[in-house]
Every structure is written in structure tokens, then in C-alpha cells.
Amino acid sequence: GAGVSQTPSNKVTEKGKYVELRCDPISGHTALYWYRQSLGQGPEFLIYFQGTGAADDSGLPNDRFFAVRPEGSVSTLKIQRTERGDSAVYLCASSFLPAGGREDTQYFGPGTRLTVL
Amino acid sequence: GNSVTQMEGPVTLSEEAFLTINCTYTATGYPSLFWYVQYPGEGLQLLLKATKADDKGSNKGFEATYRKETTSFHLEKGSVQVSDSAVYFCALTGNTGKLIFGQGTTLQVKP
Numbered sequence: 001g002a003g004v005s006q007t008p009s010n011k012v013t014e015k016g017k018y019v020e021l022r023c024d025p026i027s028g029h030t031a032l033y034w035y036r037q038s039l040g041q042g043p044e045f046l047i048y049f050q051g052t053g054a055a056d057d058s059g060l061p062n063d064r065f066f067a068v069r070p071e072g073s074v075s076t077l078k079i080q081r082t083e084r085g086d087s088a089v090y091l092c093a094s095s096f097l098p099a100g101g102r103e104d105t106q107y108f109g110p111g112t113r114l115t116v117l
Numbered sequence: 118g119n120s121v122t123q124m125e126g127p128v129t130l131s132e133e134a135f136l137t138i139n140c141t142y143t144a145t146g147y148p149s150l151f152w153y154v155q156y157p158g159e160g161l162q163l164l165l166k167a168t169k170a171d172d173k174g175s176n177k178g179f180e181a182t183y184r185k186e187t188t189s190f191h192l193e194k195g196s197v198q199v200s201d202s203a204v205y206f207c208a209l210t211g212n213t214g215k216l217i218f219g220q221g222t223t224l225q226v227k228p
Binding site: 031040042045056091095104108109 | 160
């Protein structure tokens with residue numbers, strides 16, 4: 001079936017603006033993750049959903065970042081008052097099993113490249 | 118806390134050369150270990166994984182063995198191809214499920 005999809009693929013915005021990034025997980029996957037990848041670095045965890053609830057949001061850098069998953073499928077990452085330091089590739093991943101299961105495998109989307117001018 | 122350290126790149130090899138990319142980790146408990154690959158212009162893909170000590174993950178000619186005694190998960194391939202050129206990430210998950218990645222190692226294979 002289809003993999004994880006993310007829209008838009010690229011987003012350019014101005015400092016101070018609000019942006020929304022969307023993730024469509026693989027059908028039937030209950031767990032959904034957001035990561036952020038800065039240039040030349042590995043992805044860093046932001047938030048994890050199990051179903052509709054955020055089970056772990058310890059990676060969100062500050063209160064300008066928020067994510068929702070109202071129906072347990074599609075998720076939206078929202079960034080308020082964007083700053084130049086928010087520029088990065090935002091990755092979404094989903095998995096079939098609840099997080100922490102030893103057979104849990106996360107499948108990644110292509111990412112959204114966010115550029116804040 | 119949990120962390121992953123990879124050898125720095127870029128690594129440049131000739132086709133058919135032997136590849137090793139070192140990866141060591143620090144973790145509490147018994148993490149699962151992964152290698153992900155990012156080909157140019159593409160998203161992260163799982164290459165292989167191992168979920169317990171002494172397990173060997175393998176895929177596409179790549180192998181890595183979970184060594185608890187040395188806290189390592191080195192990636193190896195006997196004969197690399199130009200098409201293996203990519204960025205390789207070592208990662209672990211603990212009981213929270215979130216992936217913790219190394220900084221990535223760029224591999225460039227020349228014909």
C-alpha cells in the first residue's frame with residue numbers, strides 16, 4: 001500500500017508567520033512520530049502519538065510548536081511565530097505496533113523542508 | 118541519557134571495496150538497534166535492525182551485529198556499489214519507542 005505522505009514537500013515562510021505541516025501515516029498504523037532534521041544532522045524526536053493522544057511530547061523545543069491527531073490518523077504539526085532557527089526538514093513516521101514494542105519499525109515519509117526567511 | 122555515536126564522514130571508497138561504518142551507543146536497558154539509509158533526494162529507509170544481543174541484521178548485502186559487550190552495531194558490506202552512495206544513520210529505541218539517531222555518515226562510492 002501507500003507509504004507515509006507529507007505535505008507540502010517544501011514550505012517557505014517569513015519570520016513570525018504561522019505554518020502547518022501535514023502527515024498521512026500508513027493505513028492502520030496506530031503510532032505516529034514527528035522528527036526534525038537540521039542540515040548535516042540526524043533526525044531529532046519531537047512528539048509521538050498513540051492513537052489520538054500525544055503520548056510523549058518531550059522533544060518539542062518550546063510552546064510555539066504544537067501537534068494534533070484528532071481522529072487517530074492524519075496529524076498536523078503547527079508552528080507559531082516561526083523563527084529562522086526553525087528551518088529544517090520535518091519528518092513524520094508511523095508504525096503498526098505501539099511504541100516500545102521490540103518489533104516496532106518506523107516508516108518515514110519524504111519530509112517537509114521548511115525555510116524561514 | 119541514551120545516545121548514538123557514528124564515525125564521521127564522508128567515507129569515500131572505490132567500487133567493490135569493503136565497507137565498515139562504526140556505530141556505538143549508550144543506553145539504559147536493552148534497546149533495539151537500527152541502520153537507516155537516506156539516498157539522494159529520497160526519504161529515510163530502514164536498512165536493517167536487531168532487537169537483542171548477538172542478533173545479526175542483514176539486508177541488500179549489508180550486515181550489522183548487536184554487540185552488547187562493546188555497545189556497538191557496526192555496519193559492514195563486503196563489496197560496495199556506486200548505487201550504495203547515500204547517508205547512513207545508526208539509531209536506537211528504548212522502551213519509549215522514540216528513535217535516537219547518530220549524526221549520519223555520508224558514503225561516496227566511485228566507479
